[in-house]
Amino acid sequence: MKRVIVGLSGGVDSSVAAYLLKKQGYEVIGLFMKNWHDDSVTISNECPWLDDSNDAMLVAEKLGIPFQTVDLSKQYKERIVDYMFNEYEKGRTPNPDVLCNREIKFDVFLKIALELGADYVATGHYCRKGIIESSGKEIYQLLAGVDNNKDQSYFLCQLSQEQLSKALFPIGELTKPEVRDIANDIGLVTADKKDSQGLCFIGKVRLPDFLQQQLKPREGLIVEISKEQEIYNQIVPAFTSEIEKLAYLSRKIDYKANDGKVVGKHQGAHYFTKGQRKGLAVGGTVDPLFVIDTDVEQNIIYTGQGKEHPGLLKKALFVNNDELHWIREDLALKVNEKLDVKARIRYRQPLQKAILYKVDSGLYVEFEDYQSAITEGQFVAWYSNDELLGSGVIS
Structure with a gap:
């Protein structure tokens, strides 16, 4: 029996993920990540971690699986919060949710899970994992969730082959209403709980208050x-040349x-x-x-x-080499190569037709249509059909 550690967040998605894995015959353990202590900047009644950890515990009890809480607030502060302050200070706009998946759930949390003898970690993300064979080697694919309205593959756009090899996404084949139906059928306390908004694990935050902790007001x-x-x-x-045109379009x-x-x-x-x-x-x-x-x-x-x-609209953007990431390393472009893709520059944005151009210093993404508010520090992710191939930080 393979052992899976589920990141139980106290929401309906991770609750149903744990239930489905147990039903499939895995040995399931629920782990709640406590990543934040400071209630002064959270809009407290929106997402207090205490209520969430209680809900996660009740779900684990109902499913008859072991449960514990891990405190990752030190790592969360160092890797996510400090990074956010640093980016805002530079005038860039970070995406903490993407970072949180790369640095916390599929790194710090994954390492804890492996120490506990886990074969996999699972989350309640609406996305799917595919496995293909290429020259005798297994390659992992990150695929969009079946529910177009909830697809969360964008938030996982920075995962590596190593991280994907250990990941399971049990609800990726389901729609949100189906997930809620399952939770209701088996009587989970989280069945009708509202989706959490705001920062990964912190809940709804008054962003100016949050930033003012470090970045002082200046008129x-x-x-x-x-x-x-x-x-x-x-x-x-x-x-x-093509490169000259792209440099102009993305300036x-x-x-x-x-x-x-x-x-x-x-x-x-x-x-x-x-x-x-x-x-x-x-x-x-x-x-x-x-x-x-x-x-x-x-x-x-x-x-x-x-x-x-016109100050909001642009047709191209650039990603520096050191902020360029391919999930499908086998498909990474070489200098002067190009690729037709569909891309998005923010979560929930409908996919846009684009062409990738690899140059010495990085990668240009040229869109067919004008894009609004291409923002430095955010992530651009590119897809082929429903597979997310890679991503990068907009420079």
Whole structure:
């Protein structure tokens, strides 16, 4: 009997995952990860870890499986929270959920599970694992979940072959309503529990409060850039190569304060992210204002009216070599190779047609259509059919 350790989070998805594995004849152990102690920044009643660990314990009791709690808050602070502060300080927008899967669930947690004699770890993610043979070697695939509305493969876009080899995703073939039905049928306490929102394991966080723990408020200017600004109406140069064109399409516009007009003040450029609409507190515009760029050095937020503002739209992005990751290492592109894919730059975004171009220093992703708010620090993930092949941090 193979032993599986399930990350029981106190939610319905991991509860049903544990039940299905037990039904399939695995020896199942439930482990709850405690990753956070500071209630001062969480909107407490939204996702207190105490309630979650109690729910996880009740589920384990109901299923008749052993249960324990592990405290990973030290590793979580070092690998996720400190990384987040660091990225925001640089003016980038991190994705802690992607990091949390790579660094905590499938690294720290996986190592604990293996020490407990586990053959696999399992989570309640809506995605699937495939195994194919290539030249006598097993290759693991990360496949989208069957439920299009809930597919969570994007959050696992940084996993390695080694991590996937030890992973099981028991609910990947099910839809969310089917998962809830199973939980109801067997009388699990989590059957009708709302999905947790917000940071992986921390719950709903007041992000400015959270960031203010480390990043001090600093008053600065909000500058509005007009759609008619000449930056957007320059003649496109003639390109001598594909790479030159891609460098131009993915370039970052260098805004200056005198490119627009001052429309308000803010408490710190590092609290804002590209595409953000809430929190600017500037009224009186015909269309709502969106953040089109932030300058953390000068502490200026650049904004534009309407979600079709040219400052928000781009057709290409770049990923540096050191932030480029292939799940399917056997399919990694060599310099000057290209590949037709479908890609997304955020969770839940419908997949977009794109072409990958490998160059010496990294990888360009060129989209067929304009993309809104391509944001440095976020992850781009690319797929072939329903298989996630690789990902990278947008630079």
